[in-house]
Amino acid sequence: MSNATFASRRMSGGTNVSGAWGRNQNAVRHQPRVTLGPISYTVTIVLLVLVVGLIYVAQGAKVTSYDHEAAVIDNEIATLQAQRDALAVENAKITAAAATDSNEVATTMVDTNTGNFVTE
Amino acid sequence: MNRVTILKIGLIVAVAIIGVRLFQIQIIDHEKYALAAESEHTRKFELLAERGNIYMLDGDSVTPVVMNETVWTVFVDPSYVGDKDKVQAELTKILGEKIFAKWDDVWSDLTKQYFEVAKNVSYDEITAMKSVNLKGVGQKASSRRVYPYGTFASQVLGFINAEGVGYGVEHALRNELAGTNGLLKTVADVNNIPLTIGDSNVRVPAIDGKNIALTIDENIQRATEKALEKSLKKEDISAVSAVVVNPNNGQVYAMANLPGFDPETYWKVSDPEVYKNRVLVDPYEAASVCKTFTFAAAIENGSIKPTDTYTNTGSTKVDDRTIQNARYSTQFGNITFQTALSNSLNTGSVEVLRRMGGGQINKSARNLLYDAYYNRFGLGKTTGIELYEVPGVVISPDEVQGNAVRYANMTFGQGMDITMIQTIAAFSSVINGGNYYTPTVIAGEVVQGKLVANDTKPPTRQTISSNTSATMRDMLVGVRGVVGKGNDLPGYRVGVKSGTAETYDEKGNYTSDRTIASLIGFGGADDGSLPDYVVMVRVEGDKLLWGSVDAEPIFTEISNFMLGYLKIKPKG
Numbered sequence: 001m002s003n004a005t006f007a008s009r010r011m012s013g014g015t016n017v018s019g020a021w022g023r024n025q026n027a028v029r030h031q032p033r034v035t036l037g038p039i040s041y042t043v044t045i046v047l048l049v050l051v052v053g054l055i056y057v058a059q060g061a062k063v064t065s066y067d068h069e070a071a072v073i074d075n076e077i078a079t080l081q082a083q084r085d086a087l088a089v090e091n092a093k094i095t096a097a098a099a100t101d102s103n104e105v106a107t108t109m110v111d112t113n114t115g116n117f118v119t120e
Numbered sequence: 121m122n123r124v125t126i127l128k129i130g131l132i133v134a135v136a137i138i139g140v141r142l143f144q145i146q147i148i149d150h151e152k153y154a155l156a157a158e159s160e161h162t163r164k165f166e167l168l169a170e171r172g173n174i175y176m177l178d179g180d181s182v183t184p185v186v187m188n189e190t191v192w193t194v195f196v197d198p199s200y201v202g203d204k205d206k207v208q209a210e211l212t213k214i215l216g217e218k219i220f221a222k223w224d225d226v227w228s229d230l231t232k233q234y235f236e237v238a239k240n241v242s243y244d245e246i247t248a249m250k251s252v253n254l255k256g257v258g259q260k261a262s263s264r265r266v267y268p269y270g271t272f273a274s275q276v277l278g279f280i281n282a283e284g285v286g287y288g289v290e291h292a293l294r295n296e297l298a299g300t301n302g303l304l305k306t307v308a309d310v311n312n313i314p315l316t317i318g319d320s321n322v323r324v325p326a327i328d329g330k331n332i333a334l335t336i337d338e339n340i341q342r343a344t345e346k347a348l349e350k351s352l353k354k355e356d357i358s359a360v361s362a363v364v365v366n367p368n369n370g371q372v373y374a375m376a377n378l379p380g381f382d383p384e385t386y387w388k389v390s391d392p393e394v395y396k397n398r399v400l401v402d403p404y405e406a407a408s409v410c411k412t413f414t415f416a417a418a419i420e421n422g423s424i425k426p427t428d429t430y431t432n433t434g435s436t437k438v439d440d441r442t443i444q445n446a447r448y449s450t451q452f453g454n455i456t457f458q459t460a461l462s463n464s465l466n467t468g469s470v471e472v473l474r475r476m477g478g479g480q481i482n483k484s485a486r487n488l489l490y491d492a493y494y495n496r497f498g499l500g501k502t503t504g505i506e507l508y509e510v511p512g513v514v515i516s517p518d519e520v521q522g523n524a525v526r527y528a529n530m531t532f533g534q535g536m537d538i539t540m541i542q543t544i545a546a547f548s549s550v551i552n553g554g555n556y557y558t559p560t561v562i563a564g565e566v567v568q569g570k571l572v573a574n575d576t577k578p579p580t581r582q583t584i585s586s587n588t589s590a591t592m593r594d595m596l597v598g599v600r601g602v603v604g605k606g607n608d609l610p611g612y613r614v615g616v617k618s619g620t621a622e623t624y625d626e627k628g629n630y631t632s633d634r635t636i637a638s639l640i641g642f643g644g645a646d647d648g649s650l651p652d653y654v655v656m657v658r659v660e661g662d663k664l665l666w667g668s669v670d671a672e673p674i675f676t677e678i679s680n681f682m683l684g685y686l687k688i689k690p691k692g
Contacts, residue, residue, distance in 0.1 A: 067315045
């Protein structure tokens, strides 16, 4: 370093009183004593990729879990549909039996006389 | 070489290997792996369309007479069953007689993974079975047809078997009822559960079959079957049929044949003849009911009037044959054609044909009768009803067999085969002003429980003039003054024509010992309006049956019911 190009922070403060207060700023530079080597970097990146992958897989699993829920609901719908059909059939059978036994048709029909004999 | 360099080289090599492998898999072998992956992950599911229900009219509403029910097939996986005794005991308790498998066979091979043990298991039974939680027992749902009314209208409703062969509406309208199955092609997991992931999923929804409403009215059908039942109980009566139509639009109110069968267990019948809808597929010599058509043709042609007379000697000669009136006939001497029709004299109808030919049964007379029978009244050919029917036979005068003797016989319905549906469709046109309507059993479609009715179809053709039709109504009312006189409810206008058809004996000759009795007639208000219904009845058995004696009471019973059911106001 050449003295000719050196510019003191103290000097740069000039006559400005406030500049004098900042003269010690950044005078000390702290650097971390532990640094990551290339292997650690690689492992870290691999781990990060794995985490991203896991997140992706988790999202995929979440989607398929909805499909499973949908399948369960579909099954319930099918079961209820079957129950509804069974009840409708039962209802129709009871209605048919009732109609046959006590229908107005059956009770209002009357026997008729035997037909007159006609040659034909 | 330091560790970093080794790592770099290792990574580069690994990446290179992976890259090469990926290139091979994804580029070179892409097609192969894509297909393998698709077949591994993708499943095709058929989305079953629900078969349409069949409804009958019930007054102004509709009622289901053919429905679907979910049933299950229960199977056992012997390799997975934990407690065999428990499975056997519980299934026997719950499913009872529905178990068709022999348990020894089920347990004989424990490597088998699928063994059906019961079919047609109901919802209640399957619910009970599930509640017991039996390990190694599964169920598979399917759908079956249910006929809640049993044998009711069985030949009309029919059935369809697994091969798609059947009878009745179920078969004739099988395509409309079946609908179209859909398709689901999707990625599925190991349990075959469809997943929404994947970009090649295909879902074509199923289109359910149509719910079809018949024109047949449940109440009229019941009344008709009830009337037929009584007749069938009589000695030596083997089969009875009846059909009721609205003559003013061709809609069939009722169509019944006894004995019937239960379509739900159609395979249990001992005689498959009961499947036949005799109204449509059993042509016969309808005998004297056809005099209606002969007289109508002659009046339309101007050959006769009801008051014209001829001399009845009890028989008449045609070529080398003598045609006689039926047994016990009377009314000899100079009589009117009305008297001839009322007493169903064969000599009268033969004389009508002669008058059509200017005094002879010549080609001109035969052409005129054939034109009326075949072309205008549609006898001897299918009517166009939606159900399966057969045409029968009416021989043309151009054929060798279409000679004078045959045509003389055809004037009273012998020597030709026609079906009841042809007869009633033609008869309807005779009494409704001359409009021939194609008979129909389809009223429309049921959508969300409501009937969406088909458009009413116009008449197919004009068979006779309205004046001739009015004359024929009067003549048939006159016949009712002789056949079943006094049996109708008072204040209505009812007209009929009976028929007794000889059948063939074992040698192929006509016999009067075993006949088919028929009666056709109309009814309605006595206020000058057109008739409201037409009923035709057919009775057969192993004895001499008369239309006026054996078919008439059935007609009267149905006719009187119709007058009340249709709320037709009596005169006075």
